[in-house]
Amino acid sequence: MRPEILFPLFKDVTVLPGVGKRTAALIEKITDPHLVDLCWHLPASLIDRRYRPHIADARDGDIATLEVHVDDHFKAPRKGLPYKVRCSDHTGYLTLVFFHPHVDYLQKTLPIGEDVIISGRVDHYQGEIQIAHPDHMVLAKDADRLPLVEPVYPLTQGLSNKVLSHAIEGALESVVPLAEWLDDAHVAREKWPAWHEAVNAAHHPESENDLEPHHPARTRLAYDELLANQLALALMRRHMRKQKGRVFEGDGTLTDKLLSLLPYTLTAAQTRSIDEIVADMAQPERMMRLLQGDVGSGKTVVALMAMLRVIESGSQAAIMAPTEILAHQHYNYIAPLCGQLGIQCARLTGRDKGKIREEVLTNLADGTTKIVVGTHALFQEGVTFHDLGLAVIDEQHRFGVHQRLALSGKSGATDVLVMTATPIPRTLTLTAYGDMDVSRLDEKPPGRKPVTTRAMPLERLGDVVEGLRRALKDGDQIYWVCPLVEESDVMALTSAEERSKHLREIFGDQVAHVHGRMSPNEKDKVMQDFQAGAIRILVATTVIEVGVDVPQANIMVIEHAERFGLSQLHQLRGRVGRGDDHASCLLLYQSPLNDVALARINIMRETDDGFRIAEEDLRLRGAGDVLGTRQSGLPVFRLADLEKHAALLQTARDDAVLILNKDPDLESPRGQALRTLLYLFERDEAVQFLRAG
Numbered sequence: 001m002r003p004e005i006l007f008p009l010f011k012d013v014t015v016l017p018g019v020g021k022r023t024a025a026l027i028e029k030i031t032d033p034h035l036v037d038l039c040w041h042l043p044a045s046l047i048d049r050r051y052r053p054h055i056a057d058a059r060d061g062d063i064a065t066l067e068v069h070v071d072d073h074f075k076a077p078r079k080g081l082p083y084k085v086r087c088s089d090h091t092g093y094l095t096l097v098f099f100h101p102h103v104d105y106l107q108k109t110l111p112i113g114e115d116v117i118i119s120g121r122v123d124h125y126q127g128e129i130q131i132a133h134p135d136h137m138v139l140a141k142d143a144d145r146l147p148l149v150e151p152v153y154p155l156t157q158g159l160s161n162k163v164l165s166h167a168i169e170g171a172l173e174s175v176v177p178l179a180e181w182l183d184d185a186h187v188a189r190e191k192w193p194a195w196h197e198a199v200n201a202a203h204h205p206e207s208e209n210d211l212e213p214h215h216p217a218r219t220r221l222a223y224d225e226l227l228a229n230q231l232a233l234a235l236m237r238r239h240m241r242k243q244k245g246r247v248f249e250g251d252g253t254l255t256d257k258l259l260s261l262l263p264y265t266l267t268a269a270q271t272r273s274i275d276e277i278v279a280d281m282a283q284p285e286r287m288m289r290l291l292q293g294d295v296g297s298g299k300t301v302v303a304l305m306a307m308l309r310v311i312e313s314g315s316q317a318a319i320m321a322p323t324e325i326l327a328h329q330h331y332n333y334i335a336p337l338c339g340q341l342g343i344q345c346a347r348l349t350g351r352d353k354g355k356i357r358e359e360v361l362t363n364l365a366d367g368t369t370k371i372v373v374g375t376h377a378l379f380q381e382g383v384t385f386h387d388l389g390l391a392v393i394d395e396q397h398r399f400g401v402h403q404r405l406a407l408s409g410k411s412g413a414t415d416v417l418v419m420t421a422t423p424i425p426r427t428l429t430l431t432a433y434g435d436m437d438v439s440r441l442d443e444k445p446p447g448r449k450p451v452t453t454r455a456m457p458l459e460r461l462g463d464v465v466e467g468l469r470r471a472l473k474d475g476d477q478i479y480w481v482c483p484l485v486e487e488s489d490v491m492a493l494t495s496a497e498e499r500s501k502h503l504r505e506i507f508g509d510q511v512a513h514v515h516g517r518m519s520p521n522e523k524d525k526v527m528q529d530f531q532a533g534a535i536r537i538l539v540a541t542t543v544i545e546v547g548v549d550v551p552q553a554n555i556m557v558i559e560h561a562e563r564f565g566l567s568q569l570h571q572l573r574g575r576v577g578r579g580d581d582h583a584s585c586l587l588l589y590q591s592p593l594n595d596v597a598l599a600r601i602n603i604m605r606e607t608d609d610g611f612r613i614a615e616e617d618l619r620l621r622g623a624g625d626v627l628g629t630r631q632s633g634l635p636v637f638r639l640a641d642l643e644k645h646a647a648l649l650q651t652a653r654d655d656a657v658l659i660l661n662k663d664p665d666l667e668s669p670r671g672q673a674l675r676t677l678l679y680l681f682e683r684d685e686a687v688q689f690l691r692a693g
């Protein structure tokens with residue numbers, strides 16, 4: 001349970017004065033809707049109002065704060081002209097200019113004969129010194145109400161910096177001193193402020209320097225966030241390790257036979273990964289291993305080798321895919337091989353009902369079925385295994401930490417192998433999978449041809465269609481991917497459907513589309529037709545089918561490429577170039593391209609190295625563009641910048657290990673404070689792994 005001292009921070013932003021439903025909805029566009037989330041929303045820049053000249057000295061174009069006397073108000077002489085207020089000091093006159101004024105308000109705020117403080121951008125205009133629509137106007141006696149240095153926050157359309165700053169100031173009132181969770185010596189050495197001071201300092205920068213990631217306040221907060229992350233992962237890892245594992249030592253009969261059945265030899269990376277997995281499974285601890293490999297690097301056969309190892313020892317293995325089509329595809333690949341190996345393989349997805357399902361369940365329960373391929377339905381109620389030794393999770397960057405936890409609860413001492421196609425940068429691996437050992441397929445099977453990548457504006461759709469006409473004549477097969485719009489399935493669906501309709505008008509029945517709302521049977525039918533070549537252009541939304549393997553498909557068209565993240569583009573492109581024909585990828589974009597989108601497209605044209613692309617992706621992703629990361633299930637950091645704080649991450653990792661060695665259940669006073677830290681960063685699930693948690 002969250003400690004009481006944190007309750008105020010986890011209140012909804014609507015408790016703040018001046019924040020109603022409408023503002024809350026806008027805030028929710030930039031961060032989560034609790035006070036604590038506002039505290040994590042740090043300023044990106046600042047406005048310095050400390051320049052305090054006399055009127056005659058005020059430099060054109062600069063932000064200045066002036067103390068002046070209000071002389072007179074002048075109504076606009078006619079429509080379209082501004083309302084003016086003339087002010088002065090002993091050096092000259094300042095004219096305040098207002099278009100569409102609220103006259104009552106101005107007369108109240110700027111009473112004739114009073115001294116006021118005005119802050120805004122100075123404009124020398126037609127011999128006059130002016131400020132149009134000052135940012136601040138207060139009576140001289142209320143001078144302390146005027147912020148001389150104002151933080152400027154990342155915003156969203158409709159939300160002003162003023163409103164957001166005000167809300168954040170309100171949220172900061174809930175920031176109270178908390179017991180220090182960091183090592184005192186560490187804090188002293190780094191000259192870091194205490195947590196509550198750090199939060200306040202981060203929101204009240206005095207100079208540009210205070211906005212730097214290496215400023216002590218920001219560094220401290222980043223460290224807190226990373227430590228919470230690493231501590232949570234370490235707890236999770238320990239929890240999983242603590243569960244008794246099994247020793248699997250196969251005799252090699254099945255694995256050797258599989259190798260002889262394969263039409264190719266394994267790559268060195270595949271062999272190395274298999275060795276690592278086999279060695280891990282032979283240990284008495286539970287295996288928690290990540291198999292990381294770019295699209296097309298051949299993870300499936302590695303997983304199959306691991307599964308056979310477990311079966312040689314008399315246990316069962318399961319492989320779970322994120323979608324039914326992928327489950328289907330794994331099954332189609334694995335089942336025939338199992339047939340040749342003389343072991344029973346079954347499929348279980350959400351759609352398998354009635355008799356078929358009963359039969360699968362019976363065979364799983366009595367151990368007849370050795371390998372089962374399925375979706376998350378595999379780990380639902382009612383599915384019992386005779387003796388599940390290994391669970392393979394084909395993540396395709398969909399599941400994430402939570403699902404791994406759910407699985408660990410379900411499957412007891414089962415070894416776990418997670419496969420991910422996301423070429424995650426090393427730094428991110430540590431944050432997302434710090435709880436796992438990693439095997440890497442850093443080499444592709446031989447014979448892969450580079451994919452020619454081109455970019456074209458959408459206006460040239462006509463040319464693209466002509467190109468497709470020629471390609472179809474040459475017997476090519478084409479994927480056409482439409483984007484997911486703002487996470488809305490409905491929009492994505494319309495765009496794919498509409499594009500499909502348009503292409504059908506031109507190319508007829510060779511075109512079909514597939515999307516998430518179709519029934520599994522319909523989807524399968526389309527995929528099978530595409531695989532068989534009866535359908536030559538497949539229009540799809542991305543999310544559904546990232547992992548499909550149709551080797552003869554050789555052209556990938558990505559519509560609205562500017563809306564995709566780099567890693568997504570890379571994943572999609574990886575769908576082609578698997579067969580014998582020359583492959584190409586066409587990035588269709590909506591012009592004009594912004595800088596980031598342009599950079600992404602250029603990188604795509606330059607390289608197909610998944611790791612390089614992942615690093616560039618991380619680099620290009622501004623704070624405002626974490627959508628891709630969110631969708632991928634990777635952790636999103638609000639305070640830490642993984643590039644700039646990379647060294648901190650390493651320290652946090654070591655720190656977490658040290659902490660748990662000394663105080664395994666976080667019971668010491670510092671341990672208690674660390675529990676608060678975990679709650680503060682919403683790692684509640686990790687606390688449950690502590691005794692007396």
Ligand code: ADP
Nearest residue numbers: 264265266267295296297298299300301445549
């Ligand atoms: P992914 O890592 O994307 O899941 P797959 O396991 O689907 O990759 O493999 C992609 C394709 O490469 C499959 O058609 C598979 O049969 C083939 N493949 C896997 N390993 C090799 C290899 N060592 N040599 C040649 N082809 C291979």
Ligand code: MG
Nearest residue numbers: 299300394547
């Ligand atoms: Mg795969």
